[in-house]
Amino acid sequence: MKRFTLCFAALTLLPTSLPAADDGAVGPKAVERFREQLDMDGPTRVVYNAVTNNDIRSLAVNRDVLRQHNEVFGHKIKVKRVTNQKKSGRCWLFAGLNVLRPVVMEKHNLDDFEFSENYLAFWDKLEKANSFLEFVIEMADRDPLDREMAMLLDDGFYEGGWWCYVVELVEKYGAVPKEAMPETHSSENARLMHAVIERRLKVGAMKLRAMHRQGKSLETLRAEKEEMLAEVYRLLVINLGEPPTKFSWRPVDKDSKVGKMRTYTPRSFYKKVVGVDLRQYVNLTNDPTQKYGKHYALTRTKNVFESRGVHYANVEIDVLKTTAMASVLDDRPVWFAADMGRDQDSERGIMAAEIHDYQTLFGIDLRMSKAERMMFDEGASNHAMIFIGVDVHDEHPAKWLVENSWGKERGDEGFWTLYDSWFDEHVYSVIVPKEYVSKKVLSVFDQPAKVLPPWYPTASPCR
Numbered sequence: 001m002k003r004f005t006l007c008f009a010a011l012t013l014l015p016t017s018l019p020a021a022d023d024g025a026v027g028p029k030a031v032e033r034f035r036e037q038l039d040m041d042g043p044t045r046v047v048y049n050a051v052t053n054n055d056i057r058s059l060a061v062n063r064d065v066l067r068q069h070n071e072v073f074g075h076k077i078k079v080k081r082v083t084n085q086k087k088s089g090r091c092w093l094f095a096g097l098n099v100l101r102p103v104v105m106e107k108h109n110l111d112d113f114e115f116s117e118n119y120l121a122f123w124d125k126l127e128k129a130n131s132f133l134e135f136v137i138e139m140a141d142r143d144p145l146d147r148e149m150a151m152l153l154d155d156g157f158y159e160g161g162w163w164c165y166v167v168e169l170v171e172k173y174g175a176v177p178k179e180a181m182p183e184t185h186s187s188e189n190a191r192l193m194h195a196v197i198e199r200r201l202k203v204g205a206m207k208l209r210a211m212h213r214q215g216k217s218l219e220t221l222r223a224e225k226e227e228m229l230a231e232v233y234r235l236l237v238i239n240l241g242e243p244p245t246k247f248s249w250r251p252v253d254k255d256s257k258v259g260k261m262r263t264y265t266p267r268s269f270y271k272k273v274v275g276v277d278l279r280q281y282v283n284l285t286n287d288p289t290q291k292y293g294k295h296y297a298l299t300r301t302k303n304v305f306e307s308r309g310v311h312y313a314n315v316e317i318d319v320l321k322t323t324a325m326a327s328v329l330d331d332r333p334v335w336f337a338a339d340m341g342r343d344q345d346s347e348r349g350i351m352a353a354e355i356h357d358y359q360t361l362f363g364i365d366l367r368m369s370k371a372e373r374m375m376f377d378e379g380a381s382n383h384a385m386i387f388i389g390v391d392v393h394d395e396h397p398a399k400w401l402v403e404n405s406w407g408k409e410r411g412d413e414g415f416w417t418l419y420d421s422w423f424d425e426h427v428y429s430v431i432v433p434k435e436y437v438s439k440k441v442l443s444v445f446d447q448p449a450k451v452l453p454p455w456y457p458t459a460s461p462c463r
Contacts, residue, residue, distance in 0.1 A: 060356040076389040080112040082414030084407035086188035089159030089463030094405035095384040096166030109253040119181040129232045131305045132156040136205040140212035157198045160461030163431045167278040168304040174266030180247040186239035204228040283312035285429040288371040297449035298459045313444035326436040335431040337381035349411030353421035374457040381428040384462040
């Protein structure tokens with residue numbers, strides 16, 4: 001009753017009319033003008049009735065785009081099935097391992113194969129916890145509201161990542177087949193596990209900062225950090241299982257011929273069964289807000305603390321297309337990062353510019369260039385997938401076949417058709433073997449890298 005009385009009393013204190021407008025405020029005259037300018041004519045009322053009774057996205061589907069859609073590709077890399085990251089932010093890891101799957105299948109004549117994403121995700125989380133605490137020690141003198149420190153505390157332990165994270169993890173920890181460390185409930189539904197570990201890391205951050213204020217040495221701080229990491233390791237084992245140090249595996253080929261059982265360590269498995277040198281891949285990025293033909297690096301974008309982090313050559317969009325096309329035509333899948341929140345139809349598996357025509361539906365101007373979207377927080381890479389097919393017209397890629405990691409329930413049995421218009425607007429980076437990149441572009445990596453801050457648009461991790 002008291003709550004009701006207080007709420008009623010508060011309501012009686014509200015003004016019965018809009019206040020007079022101060023400079024910059026929305027005043028009663030402006031509101032009255034808005035009402036007068038609203039013309040609920042026939043076409044507007046039709047849209048009003050449609051939108052208030054239906055899903056906006058389905059109403060905005062561009063019929064002209066659908067009419068021209070087809071799923072014919074001149075070249076496809078053979079894959080068995082799509083993988084599924086479930087409710088986790090591991091797209092970058094799934095995509096990275098999906099680049100390697102065809103290699104293993106071809107090399108050992110397998111009908112199907114999948115790596116354990118859970119195995120590398122375990123080490124990724126431990127490494128990210130270490131990097132978080134190392135950054136806390138490095139910035140121990142900074143105010144928690146310092147922009148870089150605040151970003152670290154807000155999202156310093158995250159599940160997303162980039163291609164280079166895959167490279168660092170594989171080189172340090174190797175890889176294992178799915179059956180050696182299968183998925184768990186927490187690996188596929190990671191939000192709560194992450195929240196608990198993140199909270200523990202922040203408790204640790206407070207202690208490390210307090211120890212720093214007390215004048216403790218760096219050696220002492222790092223010794224304390226290792227105790228914290230031991231707790232993180234324990235939490236990860238409880239949620240994900242403990243990573244194997246040795247395991248046995250034998251291939252069964254397409255003809256059901258069973259190979260010899262062998263025992264591997266994760267590192268020896270990668271070396272002997274996979275054998276791909278991931279250092280021979282480079283990151284080509286299209287960022288129209290910066291100069292092309294230049295080398296860039298991103299601050300604090302690394303999972304393994306001793307690694308270099310994200311760096312790339314910034315090039316024109318056609319360079320991304322030609323190098324990716326050359327790789328796919330040679331049956332080498334291409335990892336790429338894109339803005340999956342724009343212009344894509346998950347039901348039909350289509351990525352095409354203006355697949356949803358909101359401008360016409362609402363009668364408004366929504367036009368922004370790629371550079372403008374980046375600068376005004378309307379565009380950045382947020383998801384990683386791989387190209388496994390391309391349809392070439394007049395030596396130009398008209399559309400691409402995309403393997404996603406959202407399972408077969410979304411898209412066309414888990415695959416998407418990505419049109420050239422979408423590539424221009426929403427693809428930001430491709431990871432390609434050096435052999436398909438021109439000497440001119442490769443020479444960009446010899447330049448000293450211009451370092452960009454952690455809040456820069458291209459620093460957004462794929463999830």
